[in-house]
Amino acid sequence: MNNFYSISDMADMFNVSTRTIRYYEEIGLLKPERNQNGYRIYGKKEKIQLQLIFRGKKYGFSLDEIKDMILLFDEDPTGREQLKKTIEYGERKVQEVTQSIEELMSLKNEMEKFLGEFKKMLADLEENKV
Amino acid sequence: MNNFYSISDMADMFNVSTRTIRYYEEIGLLKPERNQNGYRIYGKKEKIQLQLIFRGKKYGFSLDEIKDMILLFDEDPTGREQLKKTIEYGERKVQEVTQSIEELMSLKNEMEKFLGEFKKMLADLEENKV
DNA sequence: ATTGAAGTTTACGTTAACGTAAATGTTAAA
DNA sequence: TTTAACATTTACGTTAACGTAAACTTCAAT
Known part of the structure; x- marks a missing residue:
């Protein structure tokens, strides 16, 4: 029931590169927890946020606009x-x-x-x- | 009835820069006639094409995709x-x-x-x- | 213990879609 | 006829959204 993922898990899940996911964090779209060694940990929340991001992108929203919307529901x-x-x-x-x-x-x-x-x-x- | 326009007429009409319109020509989206002195002449056809371009852009199509569609109907x-x-x-x-x-x-x-x-x-x- | 895959940060490279500027020619109005 | 607004081409600059590579650490499997 408790599902956690690594960065490449997420990359595979959404069929993008890890760089893309790190970039989204870089510009403030995501803030995953870190484990002892600094590895990123993704959960249900990040999964939903990424779905929002890709759906938004698909309809021509810029990452900046998407950021607004995510912060709003965050x-x-x-x-x-x-x-x-x-x-x-x-x-x-x-x-x-x-x-x-x-x-x-x-x-x-x-x-x-x-x-x-x-x-x-x-x-x-x-x-x-x- | 016969309506022709200059490049800045078109730019004003669609509320973009002349550079934008020249760029669209640069990548093959438009091919307006020229007058004696090389000035671009825009007519009904180009007007329709530009409408298509901006509508396409609005829904996230790249200029490359739009090019395909324009060539298709051209x-x-x-x-x-x-x-x-x-x-x-x-x-x-x-x-x-x-x-x-x-x-x-x-x-x-x-x-x-x-x-x-x-x-x-x-x-x-x-x-x-x- | 070693090796290979995956993680980290830092940083420079790339492409699309224009912006901006330079150098020059054309046109319309005063 | 001169001046201002508009046109031309050429070319370098800019930004968003990543790609790619280097240098290093960590983890899993042999």
Whole structure:
């Protein structure tokens, strides 16, 4: 039940280099514990954080933006004001994502329109071939 | 009806630098006509291509990938084989976009779940405040 | 005990996507 | 006609996100 990993475990898990993982620590995205000899120890928390990072990167967020989001969900917002700020920020982000979805859907529509025309062209060609 | 633009017209239009536009030409994304003195002339076609470029960038495509897509829709696929290839490629891209949409929607769900918890916490705090 | 794989830090190298500057030509307005 | 704003090419500079290598330590297996 208690799962800990080395740095190359994590690298394999996410299919990246150890350098990449160390780099993320270098810029403050991760802060894994160390054992007696200074070896990094990764647990469930770091695993989740890395998932967040790679998902974020996939959608064009810079590591700097991702850092903001991680820090946000990292420090538990105990104070009322902090909690409010967190909620506000979160709602803005949700709004951004919502818009991204809409734009992607319109992009998809355009592409399918294009495809439709091409398919029609192909069908015409096939017909005249006979 | 016939609309032509200078490079800084385009730069203003898309709110980027002229260097950016020249760079896109440098790597083969654009090939505007030139006038007598070598000045670049931009028309409707380039306008559309630039829209494609910036939309692509917005969703994390590299300029290299974008180049592929532009070249694809640039040369008209007159030959049957070329037409087929174009359709295949297009369908793959549509598939990619579809998956992106799905993942973004699940991301949105997660974020909203998070937000829900935070909001509940805040509500509790407000209550105990009384 | 030795060897090889994996860990550490430090530090320089690389690529994409431009920024910036120099040197020069063109155009529009005063 | 001169001046300011805009155009051109050439070329070096910059930043993010790692790659790569050196010099060293630690661990696991033979």
